[in-house]
Amino acid sequence: MARNFQAVVIGVSTGGVYALQTLLGQLPADFSLPILIVQHIGPEAGSGLAKLLDERCALRVKEADEQDEILPGTVYLAPPNYHLLVERGGFLALSADPHVSFARPSVDVLFESAAAVFGPHLIGVVLTGANFDGSRGLKTIKQKGGVAIVQDPADAAARQMPLAAMAATAVDYVLALDGMAALLQKLAPGRTAMSHKGRGAR
Amino acid sequence: MRLDEVEDVEIRLLLEGVQQIYGYDFRDYAAASIKRRLSHWLAESEFATFSQAQARLLRDRGVFESLLRGITVNVTEMFRDPAFFRAVREQVAPFLKTYPFVKIWHAGCATGEEAYSMAILLNEAGMAGRYRIYATDINETVLQKAGEGVMAIKEMQRFTHNYQKAGGTASFADYYTARYDRAILSAALKKDIVFAPHNLAVDGEFGEMNMVLCRNVMIYFKPALKERCLRLFDSSLLPGGFLCLGLKETLERRKMGERYAELLSPLRIYRKRYG
Numbered sequence A: 001m002a003r004n005f006q007a008v009v010i011g012v013s014t015g016g017v018y019a020l021q022t023l024l025g026q027l028p029a030d031f032s033l034p035i036l037i038v039q040h041i042g043p044e045a046g047s048g049l050a051k052l053l054d055e056r057c058a059l060r061v062k063e064a065d066e067q068d069e070i071l072p073g074t075v076y077l078a079p080p081n082y083h084l085l086v087e088r089g090g091f092l093a094l095s096a097d098p099h100v101s102f103a104r105p106s107v108d109v110l111f112e113s114a115a116a117v118f119g120p121h122l123i124g125v126v127l128t129g130a131n132f133d134g135s136r137g138l139k140t141i142k143q144k145g146g147v148a149i150v151q152d153p154a155d156a157a158a159r160q161m162p163l164a165a166m167a168a169t170a171v172d173y174v175l176a177l178d179g180m181a182a183l184l185q186k187l188a189p190g191r192t193a194m195s196h197k198g199r200g201a202r
Numbered sequence B: 001m002r003l004d005e006v007e008d009v010e011i012r013l014l015l016e017g018v019q020q021i022y023g024y025d026f027r028d029y030a031a032a033s034i035k036r037r038l039s040h041w042l043a044e045s046e047f048a049t050f051s052q053a054q055a056r057l058l059r060d061r062g063v064f065e066s067l068l069r070g071i072t073v074n075v076t077e078m079f080r081d082p083a084f085f086r087a088v089r090e091q092v093a094p095f096l097k098t099y100p101f102v103k104i105w106h107a108g109c110a111t112g113e114e115a116y117s118m119a120i121l122l123n124e125a126g127m128a129g130r131y132r133i134y135a136t137d138i139n140e141t142v143l144q145k146a147g148e149g150v151m152a153i154k155e156m157q158r159f160t161h162n163y164q165k166a167g168g169t170a171s172f173a174d175y176y177t178a179r180y181d182r183a184i185l186s187a188a189l190k191k192d193i194v195f196a197p198h199n200l201a202v203d204g205e206f207g208e209m210n211m212v213l214c215r216n217v218m219i220y221f222k223p224a225l226k227e228r229c230l231r232l233f234d235s236s237l238l239p240g241g242f243l244c245l246g247l248k249e250t251l252e253r254r255k256m257g258e259r260y261a262e263l264l265s266p267l268r269i270y271r272k273r274y275g
């Protein structure tokens, strides 16, 4: 299925730290797509999660700054208390708008803005979580021709978010965390020439 | 053309019309956020598409006002980001106190919570009567609300908590009078704040400021408009003055950055160099 994907977006909540470590930890440093993540997190959490994941993964992981350029093989985490959005032209944007789906950052906001820019070239992933955020966004991704992946509710620490996503739209893949990195590698185009770790400012 | 692209074209035409008729320029706002807000506004409106809204919008000022309220989102709180206000209290106020009188500009002040927080902080630093705060915003509805200095009482618990985390030790309840579901801020906080309309996309500088705060406003702007704002702040600030940005905004990668030293690294407090 050569679809020429350009980005992966991931939404995750309760149980997310473990899920992200597992999934990202299994991806190689030369994974060719950018990965944008909303992990629900308290407003004063600081940027510890990005640092932790960066240490434990081959990929470069950073907390998103305003106007970051979206680079392949790089993982961007939404900062606490800000929505993360995708701008046309390959840049990220942040917003301090009110909560959406009771969350800020909200998975729906990321998914919907990414779907508007990447259209059919987007892979949306909903992982463990105890709420409903992400289901509307995943539906939008599907409507624009993108691919939807959901963590098997039986495998998830909290099954509500995967279940809500599956109820909202016809999901393409439902699978356990362990198979997910392999699937993403299968969907992603050829590997990039080099690792992006250690590139760019901060 | 994809549906998204059609909508992007519609939005661009709409914003161009708004600029020509009403003089408000939103064309340099980051597209993703503004699209989200406009879609929200459209869904709540009587119109099915942006093209349909356009005709009425350009003739009916009432429709425009509702759009304006929809586009400028004004969420704010007192002592937002307590660590920032603690740093202002502990590390910036001591510098400000060395001046006989200081002038402070809050650009994009929304309903005024940030400006009132600053007034509390300066009064507690012993600077009462020795400062003036200019608090400006593009949205006159929020400015009016800011000037009234009346807040919902149910917010006060959260604001009190923020105040304490920001290093406040007085009794926060002394700063307002509770009446029914409202909290009326004390006159002592209001008297040295001037609220005024100012549009960062078109209006000019405010002279001789010791401190400029523009937090969570420029994140919504495209790079060119951001540069314009930073130039505006730079020409408004005295040497040795302080520039405070939102926690996810930075002078890194900006031309102007060289002329500023970062006083406190993660808190985005910058000091303009002398000469």
Ligand SMILES: C[S@@+](CC[C@H](N)C(=O)[O-])C[C@H]1O[C@@H](n2cnc3c(N)ncnc32)[C@H](O)[C@@H]1O
Residues within 6 Å of the ligand: A096, B072, B073, B074, B075, B076, B077, B080, B107, B108, B109, B110, B111, B114, B136, B137, B138, B139, B142, B198, B199, B200, B201, B214, B215, B216, B217
């Ligand atoms: C999210 S609020 C920030 C309030 C406060 N500074 C804070 O950090 O809590 C953003 C404010 O910027 C204002 N704004 C947007 N565009 C503007 C412009 N071109 N000129 C001046 N203010 C603007 C909005 O009306 C809104 O009140």
